[in-house]
Amino acid sequence: MTSAPSSEAFAAAAAGVIAMARYAGDRHWVPATSGNFSVRIDERFAAVTATGADKANLTEADVIAAEISGPKHPRASAEAPLHLVRYASDPSIGAIAHIHTLPATLLSRRHAAKGALRLDGWELLKAFTGIKTHETALDIPIVPNDQDTDRLAALIEERLGASGPVPGYLIAGHGLYVWGASAKDAIRHMEAFDFLLTAELHEENAR
């Protein structure tokens, strides 16, 4: 049913995966080989980091072409379902990054019971695609952590379906998923989240 993507299409997507991974690695956002990254190839496939890869030193050999709605790829990481369901749910998503920044890990745990973290009034909210003014209150969903990633993926899609449009979500005590139309947009969104969550962490500690 599915025809495999061309090697050119795969290589272009893998380059985006590597760009995101190196950027995150240089900023220490994927500590201890954590994190994973993907870029949509077409409506059926996405390039995704393979299980066990060192994300800070990624090469094309560490990237696989995974079917978005097909059977699991033998080298898919445990967290691949969390990427693939997003591509299936939202055709505007072109790239996804999962990173473990310290503020994301801390705030997601502290606010887990509330189910969301509000980002409100910061100019840098405008770095997220579609936001035009700092007079915006953005509720970033937080879901509880779960080692069963198929169950977790289903819960997340349910939560995201019920919320307004957001550029990412938090998993409690775990980290951040963030996406964009392209790898470049996802990188900008990673950096915006890092800044905004660090700012929120400072504000909380000062209260």
Added chain:
Amino acid sequence: MTSAPSSEAFAAAAAGVIAMARYAGDRHWVPATSGNFSVRIDERFAAVTATGADKANLTEADVIAAEISGPKHPRASAEAPLHLVRYASDPSIGAIAHIHTLPATLLSRRHAAKGALRLDGWELLKAFTGIKTHETALDIPIVPNDQDTDRLAALIEERLGASGPVPGYLIAGHGLYVWGASAKDAIRHMEAFDFLLTAELHEENAR
């Protein structure tokens, strides 16, 4: 009426813009493609970062020659007016940087209602041109954030006209504008603000 600057004069000013942008990019002061930079070319023109440029990886093609008091340049960013009115108001200004450091963003928001942040007694105040002793109290103006940058520019010039001489001002929840006689001076002032605002943030959190 206005004669365009020579290509040599533009190139020299653009080099200053790029130097400021790269310096700020390396220090993570322009997160998520935020920030903008300018250098005065002469009494009529300034070299300014164009809209949409990635400030951390700026090239000369990302810099435009904007008329200080003329009609808007088609590639001018939304924040260009905040640069241009400063050149029109103060002939001693040769370069301007707008950056989003974390302490500038946090302190500008916390102290917005007071309208100013006092920097007082630090030796590093002497890094600002014209300050000769640590026994100085410098009140940095804070203005509320506003997406209408023409209205914001008018408010800022009014506030700066009423204050003593300062090397910069804060926009609440947004960031810092800082200037100097040259790009080199503006870089030194950026670094001094970063140090002093980080110090103030620590002092507040310790109180």
Added chain:
Amino acid sequence: MTSAPSSEAFAAAAAGVIAMARYAGDRHWVPATSGNFSVRIDERFAAVTATGADKANLTEADVIAAEISGPKHPRASAEAPLHLVRYASDPSIGAIAHIHTLPATLLSRRHAAKGALRLDGWELLKAFTGIKTHETALDIPIVPNDQDTDRLAALIEERLGASGPVPGYLIAGHGLYVWGASAKDAIRHMEAFDFLLTAELHEENAR
């Protein structure tokens, strides 16, 4: 009795020592020439940083082949016994790093009286070999500091024998010892400890 390791086996182990030392040096985890590193060569020998070496700029000449259970090597550092007893006690250990990260130094001192620091519920606990879920509570032993490293080594082995399996321990006001099956695993464990201890430090300060 003991036959010296081959130069190939020594060179391979020394390369692992240097990789750990440079990684830690780049992250500022061995301030002021502190810290030391080792890799097991075989059941009788380990490659260990010599006394006085600058760990951030280590070369093979700064690494010695020390007998695990034999007499002290003339160029062994004062902390070499803390490495060697670990290799003697646990045949699964292939590499050991001793680093002075700020959170390790601070938390080890604050919690010295309790004798352990609990790490609980973080996804990044899974970076430690053998841990499969964030629903894990890991008690990292803390021992008091002691300039008599033979006495300290004996106390540590007693404490570790009484605890469950752990990837490292803390010395109060001093730093962290961390190990793994290989230099690569020890590097991943260093990075996981840095993240987790930084997270715990933030949580304590927020309480």
Added chain:
Amino acid sequence: MTSAPSSEAFAAAAAGVIAMARYAGDRHWVPATSGNFSVRIDERFAAVTATGADKANLTEADVIAAEISGPKHPRASAEAPLHLVRYASDPSIGAIAHIHTLPATLLSRRHAAKGALRLDGWELLKAFTGIKTHETALDIPIVPNDQDTDRLAALIEERLGASGPVPGYLIAGHGLYVWGASAKDAIRHMEAFDFLLTAELHEENAR
């Protein structure tokens, strides 16, 4: 009376000055062109950074040979007396660094009224020449800031004469002076102070 140092002796000392300055610049310890550095050439001369030099990008042309007890060098910086009196007072000093680290600036201001900051019980105290155990309490003198550096130098020598041996002192709201037998020792002492003062700052904020 005084014979000028040979060009070889000057070049060797200037290389030490540049090594300290670059090290400090890379760590952001000389913000906004602050800080200064020196290395003793012989009993009569020291190589010192000239006034106005950018310490993070220092070259030999930015270093002067200043007489330790002679008339002021025309290119000496305002803070040169603080270096030269130390060489005159203590023949064991071979190199001096003046840096503006954030913890040094903050703690020196907070504890100015007490006149000293105690560093106590940390293993890293052993990085200072002559300290053999963490069971050491080191009182680092703090003097008030003063733009009259001749008067300040006299006050500092009086305070240091009355205290036990120390590797440095603090100027309130200003920064740190630190020394060693060589540029290498002074670099190690800078790094030890940075670690220890950062640790103390965390401990204070947690109290």
